Structure formats: structure tokens, C-alpha cells
Amino acid sequence: MDGADFGVYLHMPFCVAKCRYCDFNSYAGLGGLIPDYLAALAAEMEAVASQVARGRARTLYVGGGTPSLLAADQISAMIALVRRLFALPESAEVTLEANPGTVDERYLRDIARAGVNRLSLGVQSFDDTRLRSLGRIHNAAEAVAACEAARRAGFGNLSLDLIYATPGQTVAELLADLAQVKALAPEHLSLYALQIEAGTPLAADVAAGRVEPLSADSAVDLWQAAAEALSASGYERYEVSNWARGGQEGDLLSCRHNLVYWRYEEYLGFGAGAHSYFAGRRYANVAAPREYVARISAGREAVLAEEETSPIQAARDALMLGLRLNEGVDPAEFRLRFGVDLAADCASDLLALSGLGLVVWPAARLVVTERGRLLLHEVLVRLLPELQVA
Ligand code: SF4
CATH class of the missing domain: 1.10.10.920 (Arc Repressor Mutant, subunit A)
Structure with a gap:
């Protein structure tokens, strides 16, 4: 492998419970696998690092799943390994995705100390009814508390994920969510329309007529209302679904790691189901976490598919x-x-x-x-x- 600076992504496929809309490569009830999984992840990184001829990591993103199910010392060890293997600079953006139902101030302080400097909280909504219908494990008060705890823990770069266009959502309801965003003033917001993904419990509800998806016209109304509200609150859209505020030096606090993807630059992904694009080739790892661990433990590669990009x-x-x-x-x-x-x-x-x-x-x-x-x-x-x- 040969490449210039690249992003590094680590996938943590563990969740407390599976949300009703989620088709990500994530699983409930696999927590017991975490130590073996982290050992496999480290082995995979070591093996790939020995093949990377040049370049260094410019960003690190720990996503999932729910990476905040890991203990702070496990996160610390992972970050240290990425720094050692891929020369990730101390100043580089290090993002960790967290579920508001899994964090408290002490934990957030510990992961900040471990080197996480950007926290991405999966809030999704500030409406308890909607959170329940989405199958989220947290309520709105816990989401607000997590944001406030993140600030007290010293996070100056906070991102929130919000879902809109949920069944029956009105403009007024979305604006109430965005008013709460404004009050919490995160540096960054990802605002994605709910997708009805095949094979999810939500898709089954829709197919059975138990849930009626929002019409495309209503979704457009929400999109436009959101754009107005966020602009008025000082956010700038820098990607179709992503908004950021200006930092102290006037630079937009966009997600540098995701910019690597959107600008079609190189990245190395590690863990179950992770993808990489490096030196003109694409790689996809085996998705099932147990199989991933088994392959790495047996000294095999995690990569299941590889192709040269024409x-x-x-x-x-x-x-x-x-x-x-x-x-x-x-x-x-x-x-x-x-x-x-x-x-x-x-x-x-x-x-x-x-x-x-x-x-x-x-x-x-x-x-x-x-x-x-x-x-x-x-x-x-x-x-x-x-x-x-x-
Ligand atoms: S917490 Fe995130 S990854 Fe886990 S099931 Fe819910 S949406 Fe999926």
C-alpha cells in the first residue's frame, strides 16, 4: 500500500439495543465480545500498518454501533495505537460517537483525557414520544444532560445527530427540536431524513400499515423549515445533511474526517464491516463481528472484497x-x-x-x-x- 495522508475509521459494532430504524452493522447483546474484538482490531491495524508505505493519519473517527460502550481505558489504548502505527498528530481531530444513554460526566472527562477531542452525540430527537417510537434507549432529558455534561467535561467541539421526517412529524415539532439545538449550541449538526430501510422493524411496521411514512412533500417542507431555522441560528450548511458553526478563528467547524470521504480522499477502515479506499483500491471487511474476530485470530485477513477502482x-x-x-x-x-x-x-x-x-x-x-x-x-x-x- 502506498498513500499520502488519510483518515482512519474504527468500527465498534456494539449497541445496548437495536433501534427500530437501524440497518447499520451493529448488534445488541454482543458486549462480551468487546475484549476479543479490540484485540482483533489492534492486530488488524498492526498488519495493515506494516503494509502502508508512506503517509500518515490526519483524522481518527470511532463510529458504530455505540463506541461509548467501551471503557475509557480501552478507548485510550486504541487512540494510542493509532498514534503509534499511523503517526496521527496530537492536534488531529479525534471523534467518538456516543449514545446519550451510555455516558456521564466522569466518563466524558476520562475519554477527553484519552484524546477524544470531538464528541458526536446520537440525540436523534428531543421529543420523548419520537425517541420511543424510534426505539432509542435514552430520553430527551438524558440527551440534554449528555450535552451539558460534555461541555463540563471540556468538549469544545460537540456534534449532534438528529433525525427528521419521522412518521407524522410536523414543521412545528421539528422546529422545537431545532430550538433545543440552538439552546445547546453544538458546533456541528448532522440532520438526516429518516430512511425506511428494508429488514428493519420500522420497515415491517410500514409494510403492515401500522406506521405511515411521511410524504415526500412533507419531508421537503421540513427540510426547508430546518434550513431557515438553522441559518437563522448561525449554522452554515457545508454538506447536504451537515451544518456547522464558525470556530474562534472564523473557520467552519465541519467534520474533518467526513470531509475525507466527500472529497474522495483516502481512508483506512478497521473492524467488522469497515471499508477502506487506499492507493486506488477499495476494501470491505467481513461484517459479522464474531467472524471478524475468528478470521483475525486465525491469522487471516479481515478483507472480504477488494477491487481496483477504474x-x-x-x-x-x-x-x-x-x-x-x-x-x-x-x-x-x-x-x-x-x-x-x-x-x-x-x-x-x-x-x-x-x-x-x-x-x-x-x-x-x-x-x-x-x-x-x-x-x-x-x-x-x-x-x-x-x-x-x-
Ligand atoms: S444506537 Fe445507532 S448503531 Fe446502535 S442500533 Fe441505534 S441507530 Fe443503530
Whole structure:
């Protein structure tokens, strides 16, 4: 393996209970596996580190699952290992996802001391009825308490995850959630529309007619109301679903780790079901945690699938991801990286999309408009087939 600076992702597939909407690679009742899993994770990192020829980690993101089910000393050991193996700088962003139902101030102080400098709290809603219907293990008061405890523990970079467009949600209800966000003033907010994922209890409820999903029109109303409220509260949208405030130096406190994905840069993922993109190749680890541990314990690789990314696939993926960002895509840089001339290949489509008010073009950077974000799929359907590698 050969690469420049990259992001590092560690997956913790453990949860107290499975939320009704969740199709992530996460499991309830597997807590007993944590020590073996962490040993396997360390072994996987050691093995990969010995193959990485150059470059160093620029961000670390511990996601899940519920990483806050790990003890603080386990988190400390993991971070220390990433620093040692991948030269992660002391100043680098180190994010840990936490469930408000699993943390208290003492724990948060301990993980801050362990090196976590950005906390991402999975709040999802400040409405107890909604939290119950989503199957969350915490209530709204615990979510608020977790935010306040995080501040007392010294976290100056706090992110909240919120879900909107839940069944029956009104604009007023979403605005009440966002008023609470404003009061807590996190530096960052991820606001995702609820997806009805196949195979989840929520999908079964919908199929059986027990739950009626929100209509697409209502979801758009919520999206627009959220955008207005968050802008008015001082947040800037930097990605379709992600908002941030300015820091003390005026820089936007966006998630640097996720920017690695959206800018189509390299990352190494470790753990069950983790993915990597490195030196032009994609890797996917085995998803089942026990199988992951068994493979690593037997001295085998965790990687189940590996493929070389073709130049045209890389260009398409990079455009799909890049247009999610407010900063959009720089055609000159795109040409250098992928050998694709966006302006020439998509000339007539870009003008047509610009005429429809979906993209800003011609311009130094190709960006989608607010309306274009809502119709991003349509924008991509027009542009992607036109790309050609010179
Ligand atoms: S806490 Fe997160 S990962 Fe775990 S089941 Fe709920 S949504 Fe899924």
C-alpha cells in the first residue's frame, strides 16, 4: 500500500439495543465480545500498518454501533495505537460517537483525557414520544444532560445527530427540536431524513400499515423549515445533511474526517464491516463481528472484497460525493486528478441544469444550488453518464 495522508475509521459494532430504524452493522447483546474484538482490531491495524508505505493519519473517527460502550481505558489504548502505527498528530481531530444513554460526566472527562477531542452525540430527537417510537434507549432529558455534561467535561467541539421526517412529524415539532439545538449550541449538526430501510422493524411496521411514512412533500417542507431555522441560528450548511458553526478563528467547524470521504480522499477502515479506499483500491471487511474476530485470530485477513477502482468509476464517485459539499468541485483539479474534463464532457447538460436553477455554471467551481441539493439525484443522472476519461 502506498498513500499520502488519510483518515482512519474504527468500527465498534456494539449497541445496548437495536433501534427500530437501524440497518447499520451493529448488534445488541454482543458486549462480551468487546475484549476479543479490540484485540482483533489492534492486530488488524498492526498488519495493515506494516503494509502502508508512506503517509500518515490526519483524522481518527470511532463510529458504530455505540463506541461509548467501551471503557475509557480501552478507548485510550486504541487512540494510542493509532498514534503509534499511523503517526496521527496530537492536534488531529479525534471523534467518538456516543449514545446519550451510555455516558456521564466522569466518563466524558476520562475519554477527553484519552484524546477524544470531538464528541458526536446520537440525540436523534428531543421529543420523548419520537425517541420511543424510534426505539432509542435514552430520553430527551438524558440527551440534554449528555450535552451539558460534555461541555463540563471540556468538549469544545460537540456534534449532534438528529433525525427528521419521522412518521407524522410536523414543521412545528421539528422546529422545537431545532430550538433545543440552538439552546445547546453544538458546533456541528448532522440532520438526516429518516430512511425506511428494508429488514428493519420500522420497515415491517410500514409494510403492515401500522406506521405511515411521511410524504415526500412533507419531508421537503421540513427540510426547508430546518434550513431557515438553522441559518437563522448561525449554522452554515457545508454538506447536504451537515451544518456547522464558525470556530474562534472564523473557520467552519465541519467534520474533518467526513470531509475525507466527500472529497474522495483516502481512508483506512478497521473492524467488522469497515471499508477502506487506499492507493486506488477499495476494501470491505467481513461484517459479522464474531467472524471478524475468528478470521483475525486465525491469522487471516479481515478483507472480504477488494477491487481496483477504474478511472471512470473514481471520477463518478468523486463527482457524486463532491457535489454534496457546498464547496462543490473544482473542474481544473478534477481534470488533474481523474483525467476528466467536466466543462467539455457535460457542456450542454451543465448549461441546461444552470437554466433550471440547479447548478451554478459557468463558474470557477461547479456547485449545486439550494434547489439543486433537493434534486441532486436528477443532477447526477444527467452528468454522470457524460463523463469520459481522456
Ligand atoms: S444506537 Fe445507532 S448503531 Fe446502535 S442500533 Fe441505534 S441507530 Fe443503530
